[in-house]
Structures are given as C-alpha cells and as structure tokens.
Amino acid sequence: MAKKLRVRNHKVVLNRSAGGDAGITIMLVILGAMMFLPMYFAVMQSFKPLDELWIFPPKFYVINPTIKNYSDLFKLMSTSWVPFSRYIFNTVLITVCGTFGNLALGSLAAYALAKIPFPGRNGMFKMVVLSLMFVSTITGVANFITMRFLGLIDNILAIIIPAFCSTLGLYLMKQFMESSVSDQVLESARLDGAGEFKVFWTIAMPMVKPAWLTLIVYSFQGLWNTGSSIYIQSEQWKTFNYAINQILSAGIVRAGASTAAMVIMMIVPVTVFVITQSNIIETMGTSGMKD
Amino acid sequence: MSENTAVKTESVKPVSRKDMSKLQWTWKEMKKHKMGYVMIAPFFILFFIFTVVPVLLSMVLSFTSFNLLEWPKWLGFDNYLRLFLDDDIFLTAVKNTLIFAIVTGPVSYIMSLFVAWFINELSPRTRAIVTLIFYAPSISGAMYSIFSIFFSSDRYGYVNALLISLNIRTEPIQFFQDATYVMPLCIVVALWTSLGVTFLSFIAGLQTIDNSLYEAGAIDGIRNRWQELWYITLPTMRPQLLFGAVMAITGAFSFGGIVTALAGFPSVDYCAHTIMHHLEDYGGQRFEVGYSSAIATILFLMMIGSNMLIQKLLSKVGE
Incomplete structure (x- = not known):
C-alpha cells in the first residue's frame, strides 16, 4: 500500500499536521518579533527629532523623521581629540590587515591539515578545536607580558598580529576542504609535477571559495568591533568602536547621536552578512565535529 | 587518506x-x-x-x-586559597558566571536548534530573510545598548512608560541600579544576541540532511515530526550539534561586555559581576598578574571542563 506523500517546494514533506504547522508559524512570528523589534526601535529612535525623543509616553514610530541625529554625530566627530577619520582609519587598517593575514596563514594551514597526511596533524587539529573552547580574554594577561617582551605595547601590531592566528576561520576552512576538495584531483596534479604550493593555489583554493568568504566575514566581524584594548594607550591608535563607545557613554546629552552611532556600527556587518549569507551557510554545512 | x-x-x-x-x-x-x-x-x-x-x-x-x-x-597555592577563602567578590563572580552560563548556554542552544528547525521548510528566499532577522542581533556590535533606552530609569524609557501609563507603578523602576533586575535583564539581552555561529551551523546542518532519509523513515513508521526530529534529524546532524555546543558554551561563559555596557562596572553591589570582570579588574587595572592568572586558569578549566562534559552527553543523542 503506497502512502500518499505531500509535496511542498518541490520536496516531499512527510508527517506534517496542520496544527503543528500553525504552532510553528506562531512561535516563529513571536520569536521573530522579539528579535526584530529592538533593531527596529533603534533605527526609529535614530531618526527622531529632539522633542520626540523626550515625550511621554514614548512613541514606537517617528512623526517627523529627521537626519539631525546623524549630522550631530558627525559634528561631534569633528570635535574629537584626534580627527575622527583617524579612528576610522585605524579600524579599517586593523580589519584589512588582520583579515588578510588570517586568510593567508589560515588557508595555508587548513590545506595542510586537510590534505597533507603529515604525522602530528591530528594532534595539531585537536589543539585548534580545544582553542575554540575558551575565549581570548583568558590569554589577555599573559599576552600583555608577551607584547611587552616583543616591544609591541602601544603599537597597532599588537592587535593585528594575534588576529592572524584566530582559529575559527581555520577550523571552518579545514572542514570544508576535507569534504569538498577531492583527493584524486590533488593527487593527479602532484603526479604531473605540481608542488604543494601550486596545488594549493591553483586547485584547492578556487574550489573552496565559500569557505574563504566565510573566514573573511568572521575575521571582519571580530576586528570591526575591536574596542579599547589594554595594549593601546595613545589616542591616535584608538579605534572607531572605542570612539563610538565614548559617545554612547555620554548618555542623555547625546541620546540622539548615540543611537545614530549604534545604527552606523550595525549597518556594516549586517550588510556584509546579507551579501555573503549563502556562502556562509554552505560553509557551515561542513562545520560539524566528528566524535 | x-x-x-x-x-x-x-x-x-x-x-x-x-x-x-x-x-x-x-x-x-x-x-x-x-x-x-x-x-x-x-x-x-x-x-x-x-x-x-x-x-x-x-x-x-x-x-x-x-x-x-x-x-x-x-607562592604555591596561596593565590587560589586567597580566591576561594578571602575574596567574597570572586565567589559572587563564580556564582554569577555559572548562573549566566547555565541559563544562557542551554536556552540559546535550544533556541538556535528550534528556530533553525522551524525555518528549515520555508522557501529559500523566505528562509534567508528570517535567518537575517534572527542572526542580525549577534553581529550588530553595540546595538544591545538600545536596551538601556528600553529599560531607561526615567519615564521616557518604554518599559517604565508602559508601567506608569497602566497605573501599575507610580515611580519609574531603576532597572539597572536595582540588584533584583540587573541579572535577569542582562540574561535577556544576552539571549537576544546569542543566535550566532551555532544557529547558522544548525541551519546548514539541517539543509544537508538527505530527504530520502525522511521518506524511508515515513515508510518505517515514523508518525510525526517529533519522532522524525529525534530518530532521524538529530542523530544525522550530530557533528553540527557538537560544534554548535562548543560555540554556545564559549559564548555563555564570556558575555561580560553586555553587563558592563548596561549596568556599568562594577555593577550595583557586584550583583552581575562575572569572572570576566574580575579578571579585567585584577589583570587590566591592578596589574596583579599572578592573582589574575589564577582567575584566568580557573575560568579556563571551567570552560574546557563544561565543554568536555557536554561533548560526552551529546555523543549519546539518538542512541
């Protein structure tokens, strides 16, 4: 006796009760609203003129939208200790250099871990997995000593160089390479006389584009939000996030400008995610850990 | 190979x-x-x-x-003895860190799993939009500061305005200055930002499960989606479950930043003081390197230990 199979989105859908579908939809709408509303309010808030920021009861929408908060923010920026463009320059410098280094060193190491069976690679990879299990705050104090030893205190390299060896991107890229680059193709290239670097660059890398995009996005998100750091003391090496936080901490006086600042800080990473989403999800498909 | x-x-x-x-x-x-x-x-x-x-x-x-x-x-074990015997604030920090971790870790993990599961059968375009809505808070930098406007201590804050206009309260509540509210509020905000890498990994894991498995399951007598989830989906995506757990635990132990942004540092009566804060205090400000290293070591052991434990538990899923 053949069972009747329902079809939705050209896929066979099984065992679905209408009640369950409705329940799931309701749950999704409620949870989704809870996630979305704070973002929505922040954006609304940033377009409110001063008199609407301080009315009782507060409104969930704008009556007379204005971009005054944004222009205030830029005015505030121009009165900072060092030119505001300097903070932005620092953040961009950290983000670009850190991401590039992480991509270069991380994908090389990922290729070797995934595709070259050298003794000791399993142990190496276990250490990478272990490093995902704790946060960098733990190494902060000891790293301060290392940085002092290397003479990198108050040097922006103290933020950029450790970013090179961030392990999440390496982990994701290694897992992705393992499952999506076939050994036969690499082996035949090696038999044709191609060196490992050539195989890596001309064969493996083009095949793992989603993974390197994912690595770039994660490295970017982490570094873009770099705030104040114990390594950096001089104002001219502070970051955009630090400057924004200074504005945020001023509270009531700058209520409008600070929401504008929050919105600006949010837009960049969210836009990057929108553009790269399908690649990230594809990479995440192989992110699993084997027991 | x-x-x-x-x-x-x-x-x-x-x-x-x-x-x-x-x-x-x-x-x-x-x-x-x-x-x-x-x-x-x-x-x-x-x-x-x-x-x-x-x-x-x-x-x-x-x-x-x-x-x-x-x-x-x-000094031998002196730093550790001092931490556990003489430092009351450290004990508060341990307690708070454990509360934060035990609440936000599992809740964000389960929320990631269920939301990913809910949206799995949506059309790709809708799924992409819903994914963005749920994922955006975790990458939007200092956006969680909006909650300090929501729960602002004057009557221009949304929550206080609501309570006052409904005549539930006559005076605004000092949300972030009152020890009874700080912890729960910080947990809520932390949960809001917690659908991150774990969530994306689950979405992707669900997508990679072969539909023929479900069809075979239906013929073998699986009757509803809960059975399908337990007998087919979860065991098949166990690698993602393990990876997601690592990300969720690491996140759950490390959100000192949200507390500092909302409740200040130190928070009222150290009511939301976490080990991260204690570490920052002794390492970054007082430069007691030995003592803060002991704090860091304890946090390290706590994180690695709970990861190992959870990995053991999860490897039994669906067996």
Whole structure:
C-alpha cells in the first residue's frame, strides 16, 4: 500500500499536521518579533527629532523623521581629540590587515591539515578545536607580558598580529576542504609535477571559495568591533568602536547621536552578512565535529 | 587518506611499513610530507606564541606573585586559597558566571536548534530573510545598548512608560541600579544576541540532511515530526550539534561586555559581576598578574571542563 506523500517546494514533506504547522508559524512570528523589534526601535529612535525623543509616553514610530541625529554625530566627530577619520582609519587598517593575514596563514594551514597526511596533524587539529573552547580574554594577561617582551605595547601590531592566528576561520576552512576538495584531483596534479604550493593555489583554493568568504566575514566581524584594548594607550591608535563607545557613554546629552552611532556600527556587518549569507551557510554545512 | 598514501608508498618502493620500526616509519612520513610542516608553520608559530604559551604561562604564573616589574615570587597555592577563602567578590563572580552560563548556554542552544528547525521548510528566499532577522542581533556590535533606552530609569524609557501609563507603578523602576533586575535583564539581552555561529551551523546542518532519509523513515513508521526530529534529524546532524555546543558554551561563559555596557562596572553591589570582570579588574587595572592568572586558569578549566562534559552527553543523542 503506497502512502500518499505531500509535496511542498518541490520536496516531499512527510508527517506534517496542520496544527503543528500553525504552532510553528506562531512561535516563529513571536520569536521573530522579539528579535526584530529592538533593531527596529533603534533605527526609529535614530531618526527622531529632539522633542520626540523626550515625550511621554514614548512613541514606537517617528512623526517627523529627521537626519539631525546623524549630522550631530558627525559634528561631534569633528570635535574629537584626534580627527575622527583617524579612528576610522585605524579600524579599517586593523580589519584589512588582520583579515588578510588570517586568510593567508589560515588557508595555508587548513590545506595542510586537510590534505597533507603529515604525522602530528591530528594532534595539531585537536589543539585548534580545544582553542575554540575558551575565549581570548583568558590569554589577555599573559599576552600583555608577551607584547611587552616583543616591544609591541602601544603599537597597532599588537592587535593585528594575534588576529592572524584566530582559529575559527581555520577550523571552518579545514572542514570544508576535507569534504569538498577531492583527493584524486590533488593527487593527479602532484603526479604531473605540481608542488604543494601550486596545488594549493591553483586547485584547492578556487574550489573552496565559500569557505574563504566565510573566514573573511568572521575575521571582519571580530576586528570591526575591536574596542579599547589594554595594549593601546595613545589616542591616535584608538579605534572607531572605542570612539563610538565614548559617545554612547555620554548618555542623555547625546541620546540622539548615540543611537545614530549604534545604527552606523550595525549597518556594516549586517550588510556584509546579507551579501555573503549563502556562502556562509554552505560553509557551515561542513562545520560539524566528528566524535 | 593517510592509508591511501601508505599503500602507494609501498607500491613505489619495495620497503613496506612492517620492515621499519614505528619511529623510522614516522620519520620517513615526516620527510615525505615535509611541505605540510612548511605550510602550517606560519599559522602555528603565531598560534603557539599567542594562544598555547599564554595559557601555559598563566597556569605557571598563577602560583606566583608578579607585578610585571620584579621577578615573580613563588607562592604555591596561596593565590587560589586567597580566591576561594578571602575574596567574597570572586565567589559572587563564580556564582554569577555559572548562573549566566547555565541559563544562557542551554536556552540559546535550544533556541538556535528550534528556530533553525522551524525555518528549515520555508522557501529559500523566505528562509534567508528570517535567518537575517534572527542572526542580525549577534553581529550588530553595540546595538544591545538600545536596551538601556528600553529599560531607561526615567519615564521616557518604554518599559517604565508602559508601567506608569497602566497605573501599575507610580515611580519609574531603576532597572539597572536595582540588584533584583540587573541579572535577569542582562540574561535577556544576552539571549537576544546569542543566535550566532551555532544557529547558522544548525541551519546548514539541517539543509544537508538527505530527504530520502525522511521518506524511508515515513515508510518505517515514523508518525510525526517529533519522532522524525529525534530518530532521524538529530542523530544525522550530530557533528553540527557538537560544534554548535562548543560555540554556545564559549559564548555563555564570556558575555561580560553586555553587563558592563548596561549596568556599568562594577555593577550595583557586584550583583552581575562575572569572572570576566574580575579578571579585567585584577589583570587590566591592578596589574596583579599572578592573582589574575589564577582567575584566568580557573575560568579556563571551567570552560574546557563544561565543554568536555557536554561533548560526552551529546555523543549519546539518538542512541
């Protein structure tokens, strides 16, 4: 006796009760609203003129939208200790250099871990997995000593160089390479006389584009939000996030400008995610850990 | 892969693995794949300098008194005794960290799993939009500061305005100055930002499950979606479940930043003081390196320990 199979989105859908579908939809709408509303309010808030920021009861929408908060923010920026463009320059410098280094060193190491069976690679990879299990705050104090030893205190390299060896991107890229680059193709290239670097660059890398995009996005998100750091003391090496936080901490006086600042800080990473989403999800498909 | 190459080696050269001691064979493999070491070297040298060595160094320094100027003085277990016997604030921090971790870890993990599962059958375009809505808070930087406007302590804050206009309260509540509200509010905000890498990993994991498994399951007598989830979906995506757990636990132990942004540092009566804050206090501000290394070591052991435990538990899913 053949069972009747329902079809939705050209896929066979099984065992679905209408009640369950409705329940799931309701749950999704409620949870989704809870996630979305704070973002929505922040954006609304940033377009409110001063008199609407301080009315009782507060409104969930704008009556007379204005971009005054944004222009205030830029005015505030121009009165900072060092030119505001300097903070932005620092953040961009950290983000670009850190991401590039992480991509270069991380994908090389990922290729070797995934595709070259050298003794000791399993142990190496276990250490990478272990490093995902704790946060960098733990190494902060000891790293301060290392940085002092290397003479990198108050040097922006103290933020950029450790970013090179961030392990999440390496982990994701290694897992992705393992499952999506076939050994036969690499082996035949090696038999044709191609060196490992050539195989890596001309064969493996083009095949793992989603993974390197994912690595770039994660490295970017982490570094873009770099705030104040114990390594950096001089104002001219502070970051955009630090400057924004200074504005945020001023509270009531700058209520409008600070929401504008929050919105600006949010837009960049969210836009990057929108553009790269399908690649990230594809990479995440192989992110699993084997027991 | 390693076996394949071993077989090839044997066919090219008459020396088989059995003719050599393990050490000789390893040495031969090492020479054969020496490019592997060249390629991992740049990354792993930095990884050792900035991650492995610092962890070991903090463990050693945690037994000393060190102020960065004089040579460290050996103290034995004194730092640890001081932490657990003399430092009440540290004990509060441990308690708060555990509460944060035990609440936000599992809740964000389960929320990630269920939301990913809910949206799995939506059309790709809708799924992409819903994914963005749920994921955006975790990447939007300092956006969680909006909650300080929501729960603002004057009547212009949304929550207070609502309570006052409904005549539930006459005076605004000082949300972030009142010890009874700070912890719950910080947990809510932390949950809001917690659908991150774990969530994306689950979405992707669900997408990679072959539909024929479900069809076979339906024929074998699976009757509803809960059975499908437990008997087919979860066991199949176990690798993602393990990876997601690592990300969720690491996140759950480390959200000191949200507390500082909302409740200030130190928070009222240290009511939301976490180990991260204590570490920052002694390491970043007082430069008591030995003492803060002991704090870091304890946090390290807590994080690694709970990860190991959860990995053990999750490997039993669906068995």
